[in-house]
Amino acid sequence: MIKETIITVDIGASKVHFAVVEGNNLIEYSEIPQVGLVNIGLDNQKLLEIISGGVKKIISILTKQKETVSAISIGSPGSLDSATGIIQNPPNLKGVINFPIVDELKKLFDVLVFLLNDADAAALGEGWLGAGQGFKDIVYITLSSGVGSGIIKDGKLQNKRELGHEQFVVRDEQRTCSCGESNHAEAFLGTNGLAETSAQIMGTKFSDMKTEDRYKISIEMRKGASNGDEKWLALEDKYSEHLGIFLNEVITNNRPQIIILGGGIIQENTRLLNKTKQHLKKFSETEEVPIVLAKLKNPVNLGVAKYALEQLKRN
Ligand SMILES: [Zn+2]
Numbered sequence: 001m002i003k004e005t006i007i008t009v010d011i012g013a014s015k016v017h018f019a020v021v022e023g024n025n026l027i028e029y030s031e032i033p034q035v036g037l038v039n040i041g042l043d044n045q046k047l048l049e050i051i052s053g054g055v056k057k058i059i060s061i062l063t064k065q066k067e068t069v070s071a072i073s074i075g076s077p078g079s080l081d082s083a084t085g086i087i088q089n090p091p092n093l094k095g096v097i098n099f100p101i102v103d104e105l106k107k108l109f110d111v112l113v114f115l116l117n118d119a120d121a122a123a124l125g126e127g128w129l130g131a132g133q134g135f136k137d138i139v140y141i142t143l144s145s146g147v148g149s150g151i152i153k154d155g156k157l158q159n160k161r162e163l164g165h166e167q168f169v170v171r172d173e174q175r176t177c178s179c180g181e182s183n184h185a186e187a188f189l190g191t192n193g194l195a196e197t198s199a200q201i202m203g204t205k206f207s208d209m210k211t212e213d214r215y216k217i218s219i220e221m222r223k224g225a226s227n228g229d230e231k232w233l234a235l236e237d238k239y240s241e242h243l244g245i246f247l248n249e250v251i252t253n254n255r256p257q258i259i260i261l262g263g264g265i266i267q268e269n270t271r272l273l274n275k276t277k278q279h280l281k282k283f284s285e286t287e288e289v290p291i292v293l294a295k296l297k298n299p300v301n302l303g304v305a306k307y308a309l310e311q312l313k314r315n
Pocket residue numbers: 164165166177178179180181184186
């Protein structure tokens with residue numbers, strides 16, 4: 001079997017992370033650092049410079065090792081179109097609009113280029129080498145600034161739905177989502193959703209919170225709750241109740257064999273996971289579906305590599 005060499009690029013909300021995937025192995029190069037995206041006046045051209053710069057360096061390293069690149073594969077926050085290779089208008093990449101990244105990179109490097117939503121990529125990565133190994137029906141959910149989802153059914157990625165932007169009912173409360181519609185899971189479970197719940201419990205004003213402070217809340221909640229602080233415990237309880245309601249919907253509508261939770265708000269937080277499971281138990285109609293934390297350090301890089309390998313096999 002030929003061992004394909006895939007250059008992978010994970011465009012996060014705050015940085016770009018490059019890695020090479022060969023077979024099952026993820027290789028990082030100290031010469032290719034992560035590149036920050038915050039406060040640099042990001043636009044299509046800037047993003048292209050950052051990505052092509054990293055890719056160029058990796059290709060020169062691989063060329064010295066007499067290796068050829070099979071494909072470049074990119075994970076990016078949505079909205080995007082994998083089929084046309086265009087990053088459309090992602091709220092988490094302000095300044096990047098209708099960017100035909102696949103065509104631009106093909107022109108520069110004359111190699112196959114693939115583009116995939118980052119949550120879809122993480123789902124594939126976790127299913128391939130992480131917490132979802134051995135399962136064919138997987139729902140992956142990322143809880144960070146946004147609420148992303150990737151659904152794998154019968155081993156195949158279903159990339160049509162965004163669970164974080166589907167109707168979700170919390171009794172006695174209405175919230176407007178970042179997408180403009182009301183009562184989506186993201187409005188309760190993303191960074192701003194957690195911050196809004198926190199403001200209610202702490203008696204502060206959500207609109208007065210600075211963006212960087214909103215991002216610190218999940219860490220403070222983790223610390224405060226494990227120290228037994230009443231208000232942080234109350235926030236942890238409320239958030240896990242919201243998450244339980246959401247997961248109940250996800251299970252009812254998708255019937256997965258396993259749910260994998262990733263993203264900054266819940267990563268390595270078994271306290272929050274266990275509390276969520278307790279809330280979920282209240283819904284008697286919910287069958288026992290294992291709910292686990294994501295395992296991989298670089299699920300997006302591995303996932304886009306897996307995606308590229310599948311596409312290469314097809315061609
Ligand atoms: Zn929404």
